[in-house]
Amino acid sequence: MALAPTSTYAAGQDSSSSSTAIKASKKMENLNLPNSLNHPPRFLSFPLKRKHEILEHQNDHPPKISLTRHPPKWEPPHCSQKQAGENGFSKVKRAWSETAISELPEPQAKVSPSHQTGIVVEVHKETCATKKPLQICQRKVEEKCCESTLASKWTPSSVTCKPLKHKRAKLGPEHGTNGPKISHEGANGGGELQNQSKAGCLTAALTSDPRVTDCGKLNPEEKMLMLEKAGHAKALVLTLVYRDGTTQLDSEQKLAPAVCGLLMLMKNDLDGRTPEDPLGQNDSLVYLKLEHTPAWAQQCTHQSREDMLLQVLSRSQLVVCYKAKDLLRTTLQFYRQDLSWKQVAGCHVQDPQVSGWLLDPANPSSCYQDLFNKHCKRPHTTPAQGTKKCQGLWELYSDMELNMISVLAAMESHRIHVDKEALKRTSDLLGTKMKQLEQEAHRAAGQIFLVTSNPQLRTVLFEKLCLQERCENKKLPKTINKQQQSTSEAAVSILIPLVYTTTLCCNPQVHKIKSTFVDGILSCMTNKNYISSTWYQTSVVTGRISAKHPNFQALPRQPLQITKKQYIQGKNETVINVELYFCQVELRLLAHLSSDPELLRIFTHPQADVFTMLASQWKGVTEAEVTSEDREHAKRIVYSVVYGAGRERLSGILGVSAEQASRFQDSFLQTYREVQAFIQRTIQQCHKQGYVLSIMGRRRTLPNINAPDWGIRMQAERQAVNFVVQGRMTVGAVFCRNSVWCISECVCNCRLIAQLHDELLYEVEDSQVEQFAGEFTTPNIS
DNA sequence: CAACTGACGCTAGG
DNA sequence: CCTAGCGTCAG
Structure with a gap:
């Protein structure tokens, strides 16, 4: 990759010219820039720019937005009436304070626009002002940015940033281990019908299997019998069935399909079974449809299904489900209207995935078969049992990890409402800022380059400007893998004083905020107006919990300010969050x-x-x-x-x-x-x-x-x-203690929203905050 | 040429 | 050290 040596940013300025030239061009930037843009041929010869980037600089040609990835194709989880206690959040300790505005109503809630309330994510002007050398220039650029935004006569194409193409958007929000979410009728276009008939075939194949009883075809009496049978069964083994006919036991798919049902194995013969045919004589296999039937076909079946599921999940005998968290969350989402999270948060469903991970956290199994092969050498032991007890892990599993499953499921089903429009405005604002910073960087470098590319920045800094030669007294950091000059913020902040300019690169913090915390959150909200993270119990070797989509644990402490006002059933009730913070x-x-x-x-x-x-x-x-x-x-x-x-x-x-x-x-x-x-x-x-x-x-x-x-x-x-x-310890201990406390008589109307390693974020009703705090005595570990 | 994948670099969090 | 996530780039 070669730099175009003669290319200069501002027309008529030589790249080697000193600070005065740069300052001069800066003052004139609003005039200068469009001028130079009138000469597109100048820019076409820069090999460091990508094609669409160059096109963006040509005002008469709008940027070619190449939507190369397939558009997000998925079904939103079923959303229904708002549930009391279904709240957004405001962080107290994390300084996400005052801002406030509006939340879009739930699609079916039909709230008038004037009632809209909610969260706003706003990025503060001084957000990036944490590190000294960059801070100064950052501020200056931002001021400039604001001025020029107001005075801007640019066409929209030059102001708005690159099209959103996030990983989430590429893969669809439910990809990976995220787990499937309930299908939602009517929300999709033509694909829906096709899917439905396809799913129909697959489930038909399943239900026509003579060993499987389709619960939907039973009359009420038979259902009662079935329920009774389930109650008496020695063990229940559950798995979700997806529309493509796969189950949770199948190996991981890239795009997790929607759930269409639940397969339940009622076991009475715990001995004398073989892995080839797990269905003993007294055992039965039941299929429970988990799809919203069209209104015209809807009868009283809903109620009975719910009863059945809940009875099954909360029974005291053995219930096993591989990836139990997905099952519990799916249940919660499906019966959102009729089922409180509290009812589910107390369920104890044994999960071989969790126990298998405890046995060897460094090498988790990729699917059930994998797990089985690894831990069940003899055919007569199930993964849930095995050698765990001998290793002293049993207590850890049953006292803590098991409780955590349902708590995490409840956390996942919690919706945090976000004002999408405000986020979009923020995104645009940041987009213009980025543009401004980019031009600043180009000017400083004396040429156009892709500021988001580390290799290109490296070429500019160390090959073109040779800045490393001018700071022999200071050691510049190197990259880990290739031992090249680093372009990290720490490195650039050393270099900044050497050049007489405000900035050499787009501030990576601004970039991070825009791409991850604004656009990233937006991409988590396709077809819905709320976010909810997915929590992973078994993905970290050290035993911590991790979160994805969005990663709640990595939301910035400083720059983002989120606040919300919450309307619950028309009343304006303030709900604030209390955060337990186990200091370090x-x-x-x-x-x-x-x-x-x-x-x-x-x-x-x-x-x-x-x-x-x-x-x-x-x-x-x-x-x-x-x-x-x-x-x-x-x-x-x-x-x-x-x-x-x-x-x-x-x-x-x-x-x-x-x-x-x-x-x-x-x-x-x-x-x-x-x-x-x-x-x-x-x-x-x-x-x-x-x-x-x-x-x-x-x-x-x-x-x-x-x-x-x-x-x-x-x-x-x-x-x-x-x-x-x-290893998570204190938080873990609180976790299990509290999950019990929270769901039982529940002294307060509170709800656990997030776990941030050494903090627990709760949502507590305003009037109960003191009571809540009283219930909680911070454990003293030392 | 478009689309995908894996390696790498950087940043947010702890 | 261990996460998630975004972005580029070569194959």
Whole structure:
């Protein structure tokens, strides 16, 4: 890839010209830019630009929007009347405060426009103002941006940004392990009919199987009998059936199809079965249709199905379902009108996927067959049983993980309403900002390049401008894999002062906000006006919970401000969220595990900022003297120690030399000697046993712990330490305790909305906040 | 040429 | 160290 050497950004300006030239062109930018755009041939010769980008610069040719990916094709979950307690959220601790505006009504709620309420996601002007060198230029650019937006005479095509093409949009919102959602009649166009008939064939094949009883064809008496039978069965095995005829037991599909029913195996013979024919003499197989029938065909069947499902799910005898969370969530979505999440949140459905993951979190099975092959060597043991008890994992499973399944399902069924239009406006605003920043960067670089491309930015910074030669005293970070010059923010912030300009690259923070938190959220909301994350219990080796689509746990703390007013059944009731925040649990855990006296002392001051105190202890100054830089360093060092990052990584993060980073680390470990001792103890133990145990009894085997290769062995050692510290413990404990508390008599009208590693986000009715807080005593781990 | 995939780089969170 | 997610680029 070659740079076009003669290309300059502003007409008539030489790229090598100094700051004055750049400043001059900046002042004239509104005039200058359209001028230069009148000469399209200039831009066509830039090899670094993509074709559609270049076209965008030609005003007379609107950008060619190539929708190369197939458009999102999916069915929205069934939405019905709004349920009381179905709320949006406002973060208290996370500073998502004041803004407010409106929420679109539920499609079927038919609220008049004046009643619209809801969430607004707004990005603050100063959002990007966290890091000093970039902050200044950021502000300037933003001011400029606002001016020019107002005065802009640009055609829409030049102002709006690239078309949305998100991964979610490409794959459809229900792809991957996200799990299927209930089909929704009438929401789709022509494809629906086709699907329905196709599904009809497949389910017909299923129900015509002589072994399967179709519940839909039974008369009320037969249904009662069936229900009774289900009640007496020794074990129930459930699986969802999808429209394409597959079930949850089939291997993962890329596009999870809609659910059309539920297959239920009632087992009475727990002995004497063979894997080839699991259907014993006294067993029966029932098919329960889970589709909304057209209004004209609707009878009283709905009620009985609901009764049946609920009875089945909440019974005390053994109920097994592979990927039980999907089943519970589907049930909740399907009976949204008639079923409270609380009824489901207490269900205990055994899930072999979870138990299998506990046995070997580092190598989770991809599908049921995989799991079966892995853990069931003898045909007569099921994955749910097996060797778990021997390994001491049984308690962990039944006391905690099992409870978590239904809680997560309830969390997933919670809808967070978002004002789509406001989000779109924000997106447009950010789009113009990005445009502005892009031009700024082009000007600074003296040429046009694709600012979102790291390789191109690298070429500009280090091959064209050769900035690395001008900062020999400072060590520039390198990329991990290829050891190239990094173009990260830390690196660019070192370079910025060397060039007499405000910015060299589009601020990656702005880019991130737009692409991930605005457009990304928007892409999660196709055909609906709310979001709800999907929570994963078994996808993280260390035992943490992860979230997707959107990833609730990675929403920014600083820049986004979300607020909402909530209307419940016409009344304006304020519902606020109380957040339980276990201040730096992992650090607390480290203190506990290592019993380091200095570290423990810090946690005896409940109100103090831990990192400030750490910095003051470590640097030997008073807390008032601790600069924000010191605090940031302390924080990074702590994390690097806790999570086992090496000094190379630390130097990259801090933007200092490796020697300096190593000195920081050493001095930290000198201060907190017990921490170091704990780390070494953990590693030694791991060497001896080949596995490590977390505080909850979670286990991770590390086969590489005794590897001959130094690098691989070191990695395993870091992983060992990381696992012990990072395993979810406090939150997990609260999780199970609280799930019970929350669904039983339920002292308050509250609901768990999100788990953010060391925080739990609850929605609590305003009047009950104090009561709620009283119920909750923060557990003291150290 | 379009569409997809995997590797890589970066950033958000902890 | 371990996540999700966005983006580019080469094959």
